[in-house]
Amino acid sequence: MRDFSLDRAKMVRDQIERRGIKHPAVLTAMNKIPRHLFVSMEYQSEAYADHPLPIGFGQTISQPYIVALMTELIQPDQQDCVLEIGTGSGYQAAILSQLVRQVHSIDRHAELVKGAQRVADQLKLTNIQFHVGDGSLGLPENGPYDAILITAAAPQIPKPLLAQLKVGGRLVLPVGERWQQKLERWIRTTEETYDHEQDIPVSFVPLLGEFGWSESDW
Numbered sequence: 507m508r509d510f511s512l513d514r515a516k517m518v519r520d521q522i523e524r525r526g527i528k529h530p531a532v533l534t535a536m537n538k539i540p541r542h543l544f545v546s547m548e549y550q551s552e553a554y555a556d557h558p559l560p561i562g563f564g565q566t567i568s569q570p571y572i573v574a575l576m577t578e579l580i581q582p583d584q585q586d587c588v589l590e591i592g593t594g595s596g597y598q599a600a601i602l603s604q605l606v607r608q609v610h611s612i613d614r615h616a617e618l619v620k621g622a623q624r625v626a627d628q629l630k631l632t633n634i635q636f637h638v639g640d641g642s643l644g645l646p647e648n649g650p651y652d653a654i655l656i657t658a659a660a661p662q663i664p665k666p667l668l669a670q671l672k673v674g675g676r677l678v679l680p681v682g683e684r685w686q687q688k689l690e691r692w693i694r695t696t697e698e699t700y701d702h703e704q705d706i707p708v709s710f711v712p713l714l715g716e717f718g719w720s721e722s723d724w
Contacts, residue, residue: 510540510541514541540629568598573601576598577605579689588606589667590611592657596621614714642715642716643716659709659713660719664718674693688704688707689704690705
């Protein structure tokens with residue numbers, strides 16, 4: 507079997523560090539987790555390239571830099587409990603597992619969740635709990651969360667997810683129209699107030715659900 511360790515190191519150096527990601531633990535996690543295991547054999551040779559890849563069901567595994575950027579933006583801490591909306595391949599959850607105490611990850615596609623669980627088991631990532639359901643509703647039974655990361659584009663911030671943040675908690679997601687969104691970070695400053703800021707333009711698959719897009723919109 508091919509050794510991808512040099513590809514992974516080159517990805518971190520050229521695509522991530524050179525674009526300004528500085529969080530040491532994020533860089534370590536990106537260098538450790540074998541991204542090629544989260545895509546089909548057909549795409550493994552491209553797993554460390556600077557672009558997203560298809561994973562089935564109209565979903566993608568995000569560009570490595572975007573995974574690193576979103577991870578850095580939630581300011582992960584070893585004691586955090588984090589909610590990920592949009593399990594997809596499971597790669598983002600695997601990166602988070604190296605940085606925080608507990609990851610809850612939810613996706614509407616049961617088959618993708620099964621695949622992500624299979625790879626997590628293979629890598630012995632025991633601090634990830636996978637769920638099937640409408641991610642736009644969050645998982646209130648396991649909250650509140652120190653951080654929430656949404657890997658699909660919403661037309662506006664889903665209110666149930668803001669409500670599931672702890673005070674001081676961070677939420678990162680793409681917000682916008684079909685082909686173009688802006689990455690946003692929201693911080694819960696008090697029980698009633700939030701600060702938010704925009705980052706770079708991005709293009710994500712849609713967040714479908716009660717507080718996202720409807721199927722007919724797409």
